[in-house]
Amino acid sequence: MRDETYDLSWDEWDELQSPRPDHTDFDDVVETALSRRGFLSGVLAFGSGAAVMGAGSLMSTTSAEAATSRIGFKPIPIATDATVHVPEGYSWSKLVSWGDPLFSDAPELDHATGGDVAWSDRVFGENTDGMELFTVGGRQVIAVNHEYVNTKINLPQNEGGKVASADDVLKLQNLQGVAVFEVAEGDDGWSVVVDSPLNRRITHNTPMKIAGPAAGHDLLKTEADPEGTMALGTMNNCGAGKTPWGTYLTCEENFNGYFGSTNAAFALPEDYARYGVKAEGRYNYEGFDPRFDVSKNPNEPRRFGYIVEIDPADPTSTPIKHTALGRFKHENAAATVAPDGRVVVYMGDDERGEFMYKYVSNGFYTPGGDTSTLLDDGTLYVAKFDPDGSGRWIELTPTTTGMSEAEIAIFTRVAASKVGATTMDRPEWVAVNPIAVEGYCCLTNNKNRGIKTNAGGDETPAVGPNPREANKYGQIVRWYPAEDNHTSTDFSWDLYVMAGNPTVHGDAYGGSDNVNEGNLFNSPDGMMFDSTGLLWIQTDGDDSNEDDFAGMGNNQMLAGDPATGQIERFMTGPNGSEVTGLTWSADRRTMFVGIQHPAAPFPDGEGKLARSTIIAIKRDDNAMIG
Ligand code: FEO
Ligand code: CA
Ligand code: CA
Ligand code: CA
Numbered sequence: 001m002r003d004e005t006y007d008l009s010w011d012e013w014d015e016l017q018s019p020r021p022d023h024t025d026f027d028d029v030v031e032t033a034l035s036r037r038g039f040l041s042g043v044l045a046f047g048s049g050a051a052v053m054g055a056g057s058l059m060s061t062t063s064a065e066a067a068t069s070r071i072g073f074k075p076i077p078i079a080t081d082a083t084v085h086v087p088e089g090y091s092w093s094k095l096v097s098w099g100d101p102l103f104s105d106a107p108e109l110d111h112a113t114g115g116d117v118a119w120s121d122r123v124f125g126e127n128t129d130g131m132e133l134f135t136v137g138g139r140q141v142i143a144v145n146h147e148y149v150n151t152k153i154n155l156p157q158n159e160g161g162k163v164a165s166a167d168d169v170l171k172l173q174n175l176q177g178v179a180v181f182e183v184a185e186g187d188d189g190w191s192v193v194v195d196s197p198l199n200r201r202i203t204h205n206t207p208m209k210i211a212g213p214a215a216g217h218d219l220l221k222t223e224a225d226p227e228g229t230m231a232l233g234t235m236n237n238c239g240a241g242k243t244p245w246g247t248y249l250t251c252e253e254n255f256n257g258y259f260g261s262t263n264a265a266f267a268l269p270e271d272y273a274r275y276g277v278k279a280e281g282r283y284n285y286e287g288f289d290p291r292f293d294v295s296k297n298p299n300e301p302r303r304f305g306y307i308v309e310i311d312p313a314d315p316t317s318t319p320i321k322h323t324a325l326g327r328f329k330h331e332n333a334a335a336t337v338a339p340d341g342r343v344v345v346y347m348g349d350d351e352r353g354e355f356m357y358k359y360v361s362n363g364f365y366t367p368g369g370d371t372s373t374l375l376d377d378g379t380l381y382v383a384k385f386d387p388d389g390s391g392r393w394i395e396l397t398p399t400t401t402g403m404s405e406a407e408i409a410i411f412t413r414v415a416a417s418k419v420g421a422t423t424m425d426r427p428e429w430v431a432v433n434p435i436a437v438e439g440y441c442c443l444t445n446n447k448n449r450g451i452k453t454n455a456g457g458d459e460t461p462a463v464g465p466n467p468r469e470a471n472k473y474g475q476i477v478r479w480y481p482a483e484d485n486h487t488s489t490d491f492s493w494d495l496y497v498m499a500g501n502p503t504v505h506g507d508a509y510g511g512s513d514n515v516n517e518g519n520l521f522n523s524p525d526g527m528m529f530d531s532t533g534l535l536w537i538q539t540d541g542d543d544s545n546e547d548d549f550a551g552m553g554n555n556q557m558l559a560g561d562p563a564t565g566q567i568e569r570f571m572t573g574p575n576g577s578e579v580t581g582l583t584w585s586a587d588r589r590t591m592f593v594g595i596q597h598p599a600a601p602f603p604d605g606e607g608k609l610a611r612s613t614i615i616a617i618k619r620d621d622n623a624m625i626g
Pocket of ligand 1: 147238239253331350428
């Protein structure tokens with residue numbers, strides 16, 4: 001099976017491991033979804049009043065709103081070609097692509113071989129994803145995730161992209177993880193500062209400390225680490241975040257796929273099922289690196305699925321896995337500081353029917369003060385949405401779950417199921433509005449909604465913030481914490497947008513009223529606010545431009561105004577790619593955007609390998625861009 005799976009997305013790969021049932025009664029229900037008009041009025045009724053729903057809930061963009069639009073660019077049409085498009089008055093250029101040297105001892109990428117293992121940890125890695133820019137002593141430093149690999153591209157000489165040696169595995173391990181590197185803008189635009197003392201690669205083999213309630217627990221001990229406090233590597237780093245004290249948060253998502261068993265007689269531990277750890281790994285690491293062979297190291301998968309903190313100012317620092325933030329398929333981490341100084345981190349678990357979480361520190365953040373325990377000592381909550389527009393964060397504690405603190409940290413999904421959390425349509429990025437007390441989460445899509453339980457057996461009814469069966473387009477849910485305080489356990493919620501295709505569907509699949517022929521998109525995924533409070537939305541969806549997805553074109557980035565609901569298309573990516581990862585230069589005159597897994601010939605032209613790439617976008621008049 002492995003041969004045919006190399007081209008799949010992680011989501012598709014996971015689905016292949018746990019297929020949905022052939023046919024259920026819900027398949028028929030899907031065909032009779034409510035009319036679009038009826039659906040919207042139903043959603044609006046949930047709030048029973050404008051105060052609950054907020055000014056922007058599912059609003060259309062009237063001409064009056066357009067006249068006062070905060071979106072300052074001329075929206076662009078869809079694209080289906082192999083390059084990037086931005087609005088009139090803007091330009092883009094390449095910053096860095098996988099295989100580009102971060103250190104001068106590494107050669108330029110050899111497109112015939114995909115590069116040699118010897119320098120694979122000295123170059124920009126594969127599949128750029130979440131990123132943040134930091135200013136360190138006047139230098140601008142980007143920390144960025146390298147989510148996974150495209151083995152047919154990274155191992156172009158291997159038949160089918162299959163790993164065939166320990167060196168192949170090591171090369172793939174080195175091309176993933178995180179890169180930290182200095183950037184600078186010169187007369188020719190932005191470039192990597194090769195050999196900067198701040199440049200660093202973190203891979204699947206970099207030592208990192210385990211902190212928080214699970215540190216030292218028996219379930220985390222291995223032969224190589226009998227104390228259970230030092231892990232090697234961070235994996236499937238998807239979205240990102242930034243702490244108030246200027247460190248980088250990288251989020252381990254589909255870690256399960258890296259593990260397998262070389263012993264057919266080995267019985268997989270029961271807890272593997274909820275996280276999707278199987279007998280066969282995606283890349284056959286287990287065949288060449290015993291650490292990933294669960295028949296030899298059954299605790300190793302339990303040392304992944306966390307959020308890892310990295311100090312971009314100190315290339316010798318040891319990254320820290322913060323188990324208090326829970327173990328699941330972490331998408332990103334949106335950190336903010338509550339009025340009393342407690343640190344709040346919102347997080348999504350990206351799998352069909354999994355949950356949204358919030359962590360609140362026990363300690364208080366003060367600039368320049370001790371931050372060393374703020375992400376290790378606190379309370380984890382999971383979201384429960386009620387269909388009436390209210391909701392609450394439920395504490396995950398020994399009292400509410402019957403599990404120990406360490407067990408909650410290691411088997412967080414199980415703890416959340418125990419308290420009856422709301423199963424969501426694949427929570428991707430969370431973002432916190434910098435100019436209003438509200439949070440947003442992309443619920444990217446969920447073809448199992450109303451059709452299949454999650455991996456823990458929790459039902460997935462089509463209701464509340466996940467209102468459509470077999471949801472193929474996705475939506476963005478927004479919540480308003482009670483008393484304008486992110487530490488509050490109560491909130492109200494609405495849907496900022498439901499993606500859909502009104503040119504194809506006249507029912508709920510047509511989307512909310514702020515979706516129109518001019519801004520069609522599906523599968524919102526990456527999402528960040530700029531400093532002015534505009535919401536930037538990136539997509540990772542079906543780019544076939546056919547049938548249900550006709551008129552949507554390639555994956556893209558849009559800007560949304562939270563106050564009016566207006567959403568406009570700003571950028572389109574090359575075909576085959578996902579647009580993911582966004583940050584800004586210190587002067588806010590450049591926006592850095594990630595292009596993940598484009599199809600060839602991006603960006604180097606015919607005959608070259610396709611390369612995931614960070615691009616820099618500027619206004620031609622060099623004005624600020626968010
Ligand atoms: Fe790596 Fe959920 O996206
Ligand atoms: Ca994502
Ligand atoms: Ca996605
Ligand atoms: Ca991706």
